[in-house]
Amino acid sequence: MAARFGFRCGAVAVVIAVGSMGAWPASAEDGFPFGLEMxxxxxxxxxxxxxxxxxxxxxxxxxxxxWCKAGKGQFSVAGSTVIFVAGSLENRSCPPEKAQADDSLVAALSAAGTWERQGDEVSFVGPTTLRFHLNTN
Structure with a gap:
């Protein structure tokens, strides 16, 4: 009985120590949105x-x-660091202002160095912060 009590106290101490260091793993809803659309x-x-x-x-x-173009790219994530590498964009018949807006958006996404998530909102942070909402329906 005393050994069991000692084990419980030790386990509680470990849980308190780990929790105070912030070492709990992030929940899936706070992780990078792999497999999702936003x-x-x-x-x-x-x-x-x-x-x-x-x-x-x-x-x-x-x-x-x-807004007008479409394309592919690749995200690499380590902790809160993010790297986005854009592939080629399909050049549809875009008016110049929409083509420029698309190019600027891809450039801002490529320049982002970190990301953060709060619920259904994901932000890519760099010289320009881009906010996306997860499509949860």
């Missing part, structure tokens, strides 16, 4: 209801549907 938190371009979206596969492969 939509940019931005107003639509004039004359369009379309908003850019990202679909990130389980291995970091990404499909981009922008």
């Amino acid at each position: 939509t940019l938190d931005a107003p639509p371009q004039p004359g369009s209801r379309r908003l850019p979206s990202l679909e990130i596969g389980n291995s970091g492969e990404a499909k981009l549907e922008l």
Whole structure:
């Protein structure tokens, strides 16, 4: 009985020590959104209801549907650090202002160095912060 009590006290002490160091693993809902689709938190371009979206596969492969263009890329993640490498974009018949907005969005995503998640909101932080909402429906 005394050994069991000692074991419980030791286990409680370990749990308290680990918890105070912040060493609990992040929950899945706070992790990088692998396997999910998200939509940019931005107003639509004039004359369009379309908003850019990202679909990130389980291995970091990404499909981009922008205001006009579409393409692929790759995300690499280590902790809060993120690297996005864009592939080639499909050059659809885009008006110059939408083509420029697409190119600027890809450049901002490529320049992001960190990411953070709060619930259904994912931000890519660099010189410009891009906020996306997870498509949860």
